[in-house]
Amino acid sequence: MYLTQGLHRALQCTPEAPATIYGDRTRTFREHIDRIARLAAGLHSLGVTSGDRVAMLSLNSDRYAEYLLAIPWSDAVLNPVNIRWSPAEIAYSINDSGTKVLIVDDAFAAAVPALRGACPNLTTIVYAGENDASEGAVLYEELIATHDPVEDARRSGEQLAGIFYTGGTTGFPKGVMLSHTNMVTSAAGTVATGELLSGAARFLHAAPMFHLADLAAWAGQVMLGGPHIIVPFFEPVAVLEAIEQHRPTDVLLVPTMLQLLVDHPSVSEYDLSAMQRILYGGSPIGEGLANRVLTMFPGVRMTQAYGMTEVAPVASLLLPDDHEGATLRSGGQAAPHSELRIVDIDGNPVPTGTVGEICVRGGHVMQGYWNKPAETAAVLRDGWYHTGDGGYLDENGFVYVVDRLKDMIVTGGENVYSAEVESALSKHPAVAQSAVIGLPSETWGETVHAVVILAAGAEVSAEELQAFCKEHIAGYKTPRSVEFVAAIPMSGAGKILKRELREAQAERS
Template structure:
């Protein structure tokens, strides 16, 4: 298996088919492959060798799509950088992975001097934006124009394809080493369901392309052959316009993005009828948001993917026909390429309905963490990838994710799973979004604390919210305290940063 396989197939079978659309740039597969082969030649000319890491710090674009294939074409491995990171975090990932070449677009040019200062390993910056190329950097377009195309290196199998740094929601980022087999097997397994990314699909990239969830969708469509449509970043109006103008059939979003779209006041002003399938994941979606999505897109086929970077990333899939009843609260069943088990603390399989750690195995599981054998041994023990997520499996194999191990709240000796409380809160009309954390409590050890962003014009009391929760969950799970900020801290992938909420709460008490 190799990342560029689908590209060769599309060039052979549909060279004049549209490969990418970005702003006013539309490129065929013939043009797409030529540019990829030329940029690969440029990388080799810059001294990039087999297995080297090449980074990118950029918003979504057609050049990003070219980078994802040109780097393996040149024999190297991709290292997409989280666009929400500070210069220190970016520099750490460059230094840790030994990345010498970094592509950078206009949005991040002000960061360049700090990166060069903090990460001496960086020797070459390639400007991949649309503005003028700064002094001291190389122009992406000039490199493409002035280099001859080279033959695909055909790196494959267990060869390193990418180093993806975790989002850092539960600690300092770790570099996840993923092979060509890891990437392709996960994408093939997802496509094998027959519910996503059919041949000729038009995929809208509104989620950040640095994130592995979007990479999985990108890889699946590249395998099947279709059109990649990019918007620079998620912004409701630009997404609506892209849907109306370019007629995508598929999109991948995280739940926070879906909520923003379906609740946007202009949602009904655009023709979104081309949309056939929506893949969502990255975090748990509440029933309230899910029901509003189904109402706004009545013909849309919804699929939820549960997974993590270490699994390339798909572990389970909740397919369209399973979006009903209690199954809507689950993450679905094991994807075709994956084996799933719920294991207890002793590494034994838990009984049906019993909460334990969600574990996975298959050809999609990572090779390990870059330069971190201890963390690798901890995650890959007993022949399983230990996800760090708590969940249970029902008699039909549906996996219900209840919490991160580190997010579980123990109050008065009772375990409370934050996702369950957040789901109850989501059903209140005044709650736009929420995050539930455990905070210190003298009497109970920890208490359930809800951080809530209110819907416009709403101002419920704590007592009203508590009464609402008691209608859906047990009394000991009901939040005992509340905060009402204007927004929740988010990672670049759209995940709520509960660690930041806990730190903020602790700082406020001192």
């Protein structure tokens, strides 16, 4: 199995079909593959050899789609850079991975001088933009225009496909090593449900293409040979316009993005009837938001994916027919390519309904963390990946994620799972979003603290929210303090950065 395999099928079967659609630029599979093979040759001319890492720091584009395939075509290794990181974090990932070649677009060209200074082994910058290149950079389009296509190296199987750095929600980024088998297994297993993509699917890339959530859908679409419709980044109007103009059938979004779409005042003005399937992840979706999405996209089928970078990234799927009742709060059942189990602190399986650590096994589980054998050994044990997520399985195999184990709050000797408190808060009509963390307390060890974003035009006091929570959860789980904010820090994957919330509280105390 290898990521470029679908290209050869498409060239044989549908060479004149659209492969990428980006703004007013459409390229067929014949054109797409020719550019990929020429870019691979250009990379060879820059000294890229087997196993070398090539990074890309860019917004979504058709060139990003070419990068994702030209790197394995050239027998090299992907290193897609998180575009929301600070310069120091970007430099860390480049240095840690030993990346020598970095491709940048217009949005990040200004960062090149600082990265050159911070990354002594970064020998080559390739400029993939529309404006003038920065000094000393190689032109992406010239690499393609001045080199003859080379044969696909067919890098495959257990060979390393990419190093994907974690979003940093729990600490310093780690480079997750995923093989071609890992990535194709996760994509194929997800597609096998019949609830994502099809032979006639048109996939919209609105989530960041550096992230494994979007890349899993991308890999599935490459296998099936359908077109990739691409917008530079998520912005409600751009997404709505792309849906109306290019009529995609499938998209991946996080609940925050879905909320922004349904809340947009102009949403009713767009023809969204082409959309058939929505894959979402990052967190479960509330019943109210789910109903609004289904109203906005008549007939659409929604699937939730639970997973993480380390499992390339899909562990379980909540399929459309299970989006009702109690299961709506779950992460679904094990995906076709995945096994799940819950274990106690000693690694022993626990009974159904008992909270423990969620573990995952299958061909999609990472090879390990780049240059971090101790961290790898801590999470890969006896063939199982230990996720660090607390959860339980019900009698039908639905997994319920109650919290990151490291985010569990211990107050007065009682364990409080922040997800349960957040669920209670979400039921109040004045709450648009919340994040719950533990604050240090000499008396209780920790106290429950809620950070809340109010819905537009809504007003509510902390006391009212506390009283409301007590109607739904135990008193010791109810927030002792409530903070109202305009925004909550999010990772590039759309996950709440609770570490940053804790750090901000620590600075104020």
